[in-house]
Amino acid sequence: xxxxxxxxxxxxxxxxxxxCGHGIVMANMIRAIERLGLKKxxxxxxxxxxxxxxxxxxxxxxxxxxxxxxxxxxxxxxKMGRPELTVIVPMGDGDALAIGxxxxxxxxxxxxxxxAIIMNNSIYGMTGGQYSPMTPFGKRATTATSGTIEHAFDLxxxxxxxxxxxxxxxxxxHVKEMIRIIAKAIKHKGFxxxxxxxxxxxxxxxxxxxxxxxxMMKRFKEGTAPIGSKKKGEHPDLIERGIFVQxxxxxxxxxxxxxxxxxxxxxxETG
Amino acid sequence: MRFMQGNEAVVEGALYAGLHFxxxxxxxxSTEIAEILSERLPRIGxxxxxxxxxxxxxxxxxxxxxxxxxxxxxxxxxxxSLMQEAIGYALMTEVPAVVVNxxxxxxxxxxxxxxxxxxxxxxxxxxxxxHSIITLTASNLQDAFIMTVEAFNLAETFRTPVILLFxxxxxxxxxxxxxxxxxxxxxxxxxxxxxxxxxxxxxxxxREDGRLPMSDFGGAHRYNVTGLVHDMWGFPSTxxxxxxxLIHHLVDKLEHRADTMxxxxxxxxxxxxxxxxxxxxxARSALHMVEDRRKRGVKVGLLELQSLWPFPRExxxxxxxxxxxVLVVEMNMGQICQEVKRVVSEPEKVFLANRFDGVLxxxxxxxxxxxxxxxxxx
Numbered sequence: 171x172x173x174x175x176x177x178x179x180x181x182x183x184x185x186x187x188x189x190c191g192h193g194i195v196m197a198n199m200i201r202a203i204e205r206l207g208l209k210k211x212x213x214x215x216x217x218x219x220x221x222x223x224x225x226x227x228x229x230x231x232x233x234x235x236x237x238x239x240x241x242x243x244x245x246x247x248x249k250m251g252r253p254e255l256t257v258i259v260p261m262g263d264g265d266a267l268a269i270g271x272x273x274x275x276x277x278x279x280x281x282x283x284x285x286a287i288i289m290n291n292s293i294y295g296m297t298g299g300q301y302s303p304m305t306p307f308g309k310r311a312t313t314a315t316s317g318t319i320e321h322a323f324d325l326x327x328x329x330x331x332x333x334x335x336x337x338x339x340x341x342x343x344h345v346k347e348m349i350r351i352i353a354k355a356i357k358h359k360g361f362x363x364x365x366x367x368x369x370x371x372x373x374x375x376x377x378x379x380x381x382x383x384x385x386m387m388k389r390f391k392e393g394t395a396p397i398g399s400k401k402k403g404e405h406p407d408l409i410e411r412g413i414f415v416q417x418x419x420x421x422x423x424x425x426x427x428x429x430x431x432x433x434x435x436x437x438x439e440t441g
Numbered sequence: 442m443r444f445m446q447g448n449e450a451v452v453e454g455a456l457y458a459g460l461h462f463x464x465x466x467x468x469x470x471s472t473e474i475a476e477i478l479s480e481r482l483p484r485i486g487x488x489x490x491x492x493x494x495x496x497x498x499x500x501x502x503x504x505x506x507x508x509x510x511x512x513x514x515x516x517x518x519x520x521x522s523l524m525q526e527a528i529g530y531a532l533m534t535e536v537p538a539v540v541v542n543x544x545x546x547x548x549x550x551x552x553x554x555x556x557x558x559x560x561x562x563x564x565x566x567x568x569x570x571x572h573s574i575i576t577l578t579a580s581n582l583q584d585a586f587i588m589t590v591e592a593f594n595l596a597e598t599f600r601t602p603v604i605l606l607f608x609x610x611x612x613x614x615x616x617x618x619x620x621x622x623x624x625x626x627x628x629x630x631x632x633x634x635x636x637x638x639x640x641x642x643x644x645x646x647x648r649e650d651g652r653l654p655m656s657d658f659g660g661a662h663r664y665n666v667t668g669l670v671h672d673m674w675g676f677p678s679t680x681x682x683x684x685x686x687l688i689h690h691l692v693d694k695l696e697h698r699a700d701t702m703x704x705x706x707x708x709x710x711x712x713x714x715x716x717x718x719x720x721x722x723x724a725r726s727a728l729h730m731v732e733d734r735r736k737r738g739v740k741v742g743l744l745e746l747q748s749l750w751p752f753p754r755e756x757x758x759x760x761x762x763x764x765x766x767v768l769v770v771e772m773n774m775g776q777i778c779q780e781v782k783r784v785v786s787e788p789e790k791v792f793l794a795n796r797f798d799g800v801l802x803x804x805x806x807x808x809x810x811x812x813x814x815x816x817x818x819x
Contacts, residue, residue, distance in 0.1 A: 178665075181676050214658055216504070227665050227676055232658040234507065235667035235677075236500065237530055243497035247504025247512075250488045251462060252659045255508075273500075276493040426488065433484045 176200045176210065178230050185224055187295075189383025191342040191368030192222045195289050196229070198345060199258070202352035213256045216245040218270060220262035221295040222368075239270030242277045245284050253423040256356060257283070263290040263304035267323055271303070274363075278332035280422040281360045287352065288325065288363065291370035299373030310377040325365045326414050335360035337415040341367040341390035344411060351413060360421045367394070367409075442619045447612040448473035450582040451515070451541060451605065453620055454589025456481060458628055460539075461510035462488045464501035466520060469553040470609040471543035474515040495520035499527035499540065506536045507666065509631065509657030511593055515541035519550055521560060521567070528602050529568030530668045532691060535645070535653060537596035537631070539589075541605040543612035544721075546799040555799030556609040558721055561776040564604045565750050571688055573695035576604040576750035577704065580724040582616040587626065588747055591704065594629040599694055600653055606749060608772070610722035610801055631655055634662065645687075646673040651694050695751050703753035706745040707760075709735055713742025715811065716761060717794075718781055719770035720746040723802050727770040730804035730811075741811070749777065754784045761785045766814050770794045770807055 177200075186192050203213065213231040217223035219238035226233035232255075236244045241259050249257045266274055266288045277284060293311060294300040301311035301318040304325070308317040329337045336358040340348045348366060355362035369375060369386035380386050395402040397412035445453070452474055455463075463482060465475040475491065482489040488505070492498040495516050502512035516524060521542045531538050544560050546552030551559075560567075564576040575595050579585040585607060592603040634654035636642045638661035647653055656662040669677040670684045678684070708728055710716060719727040724745040731743045744760050746753070761767050761781070767790055769778035775793045782788040794810035796802040812818060 180674075210663060211659065211661075227667070230663055232663050233665045234504065234658070235665065235669070236503075237526055237668060240496065240500045240527070243492065243500035244504035246490070246492070246497070247462065247464065247501035247506075248508055248658060249504075250490060250501070251505035251508030251510050252657075255659050272493055273497055276497070426483075426490075430483045430486055434486075437484060 171204055173197055173200050176203065176230050178228055181227055184228055186221060187372045189369065189371040190221070191291060191366075191370070192225065192289055194342045194345070195222070195260070195287065195348070195366050195368060196225050198348045199260070199287060199352055200229075201349045202356060205349065205353050206356060208256055208356075212254075213258065214245075214248050215258050215260065216241050216248060217260050218265040219296070220265045222260055222262040222289040223265060225260045239265055239268070240273060241265070242270060242273040242284065242286065246277060246282055249282060249284060249423050250426070253283070253427065258285045258287065258356065260287045260289065262295070263288060263292065264294045264302040267303040267325065275328070275332035278329055278334040278361045278363065281333060281335050281419050282422045283359055283361070283424070285355045285358075285362045286364065287355070288365050289368040290325065290365050291368045291374055292322075293370050293374035295370050295373055299377055311373070312377070325363070329363035330415050333361070334363045334415065335417045335419045336362035336413070338363070338413045339365040339367070339409070339411050341394060341411065342369060343387045343390040347411065354413065354416070358416065359424070360419055442617055444615060444617050445582065446473060446615050447582050447585055447607065448543065449477055450585045450618050451589050451607070452477045452481065453618065454586040455513050455539070455593070456485070457586070457620070457626070458590045458593035459511045459630070460487065460513050460593070462502060462505035462512045463514065464490045464492050464498040464505070465514050466492055466495045466498050466516065468495075468517045468520045470545055470612050471515045471517050471541060474541060495523040496527060499524040502538050503527060503531050503534070503536050506538050507658045509660070511537070511597070513539040513541065515543065517543050517545045517553070518560060521563060525567040529570065529572070531602040532568065532572050532574065533668050534666050535600035536602070537600055538602045539592045539596055539605060540602055541607065544606065544608040546797070552799040554609070556722060556772060556801050557797065557799065558608055558723065558772040559776070559797065560606060561749060561771075561773060564606050571692060573692045574604060574750050575599070575601060575695060575748075576606050577747055578606045578721045578749055579611060579747060580721055580745060582611070582614070582618045584747065585611055586618055586620070588704070590626050590628065594627065595702065597629045597631050598652070600655070601695065604750075606721070608721045633657070636662070638662070643673040644675045645671060647690055699751035700753050700755045702748065703756055704747035705753065705756065706747065708743040708745070710742035710744060710760065712740055714740040714765045715742075715768060715815070716764045717741060717743045717768045717770055717807070718746065718757070718777070719743065720749060720777065723770045723772055726802050726804050727807055730807045733804060746777070752780050752784070757781055758784045758786065764790065767791045768794050768807070768811060768814065770802060772796050772802055
């Protein structure tokens with residue numbers, strides 16, 4: 171199938187600004203799903219609030235556009251209700267890590283079988299360019315006109331520390347890598363976190379004089395390197411890309427079904 | 442018949458109604474509901490999860506409800522405050538869910554182990570924006586069971602969250618409860634769409650009878666759900682006509698039925714000169730006082746409300762006609778009393794007998810007020 175076979179074109183044009191990275195992520199998420207051969211009926215996409223969270227409306231899956239920061243909590247209910255479904259949770263950096271930070275770390279701790287795709291553009295786009303928990307120290311935003319004095323999360327380390335059993339990072343520049351990583355994340359049985367560094371030329375780019383969307387994507391190319399690569403060795407300041415964590419651990423919804431089975435056996439034995 | 446705690450009666454009612462998924466967070470005085478369900482649900486193939494807070498609990502039950510199951514969460518005051526955001530989401534997206542609030546005393550963290558009825562208005566207006574909401578309550582454990590079943594029935598019928606507003610006394614007291622046989626009390630099952638696979642299903646196209654048949658996530662129809670103002674497809678809209686119709690639909694579907702779906706009980710009301718109006722554990726003391734006065738030939742009666750919202754305006758107005766006085770008995774500073782005054786033709790005859798100090802209002806407390814308004818001194 172083609173990418174457009176997974177879209178609800180009735181609701182186009184989409185709301186994203188020219189040059190926004192979210193459309194790239196949406197297209198590559200579709201390509202990953204196609205590569206895995208998943209049926210549209212088997213997929214639920216749950217999002218919160220923000221630019222990136224508008225994605226589900228355009229996708230021809232079961233789609234749930236929820237509250238700011240709460241996507242992972244809603245998705246937990248969906249997954250528990252129907253564990254056989256594939257549940258994907260696209261989020262923005264403010265959505266996932268500020269207002270939704272608590273839900274994210276607890277889903278990671280439970281190792282709930284959800285795929286969190288966090289589009290990190292280092293800014294709140296929908297509300298007009300305020301600094302987020304992923305805005306690097308010193309960078310400008312409408313609520314930090316002299317540069318933020320807060321420090322950004324390292325999302326990879328945060329997800330790893332919270333117990334996510336799959337953690338990866340990629341960028342909108344590295345399209346083939348993104349498809350491969352998202353496909354692996356969806357296939358992974360457990361809580362998967364994929365950070366996709368994405369560009370917001372309208373707010374983050376403009377506030378920090380980073381040029382056009384193309385210029386911003388070039389920075390992703392130049393400023394990152396594969397995990398453990400020679401390039402990283404030579405330039406330790408580069409941000410690493412790739413899969414950081416991929417482990418098999420008891421997954422919550424499956425563990426719960428085992429608990430149900432244990433109770434059933436006990437009931438039979440005790441009459 | 443079993444001797445049990447109020448919170449246990451709520452659990453029994455929920456399971457009778459077909460509860461399949463519960464998500465919650467511990468809080469006094471509702472915690473027993475979670476504890477009991479964590480044991481009972483896996484035994485029947487149902488699901489229990491202890492979430493990281495009440496926000497997540499309410500979000501999780503909405504997600505699970507969309508996959509086709511009956512869902513519930515339970516909490517008390519501070520947790521109920523946290524749930525308001527998601528309650529509004531469930532109202533807007535028309536997702537059936539039951540939210541139990543076993544009320545404690547006071548605002549803030551208040552009096553965790555004491556009784557109160559101060560969340561009546563929060564149940565009505567806790568979430569932002571124009572809306573209507575169903576809120577039920579009970580004064581004894583048999584009724585707590587019945588109202589819990591009814592909460593699930595109304596949630597399914599009207600595709601709406603329903604609040605069960607109990608209080609610490611009802612939640613923690615022990616009484617006998619007769620658990621009906623299956624089929625003895627009506628249980629409403631979810632109305633699912635008959636639109637076949639491959640044909641367009643409009644999740645928010647209201648049927649002539651005002652109902653919206655559902656389709657489970659994972660089922661034949663793929664559609665969008667959003668908390669934004671949405672069209673019949675469930676897709677966001679900012680169109681003023683779409684907005685007008687949606688808000689009207691959400692409010693009217695409940696407010697137009699405020700009296701026809703109201704639950705209440707009457708004791709000695711026929712010839713009563715003074716009518717008491719009460720609900721929850723306050724109604725127990727009110728009934729005790731009424732029975733005691735009747736023995737002495739005093740013509741008092743009690744209207745016990747079990748439906749608090751939408752407020753049964755016509756019912757209350759009619760029942761108050763021709764009384765010398767109306768005395769509202771509640772454990773707050775007059776939240777239902779104000780509502781009664783709003784709907785009756787002679788609000789100056791409406792008085793309040795209340796406590797809000799964490800102590801259960803007693804028949805003597807009420808009698809003191811009754812004597813005062815009748816000019817008999819204190």
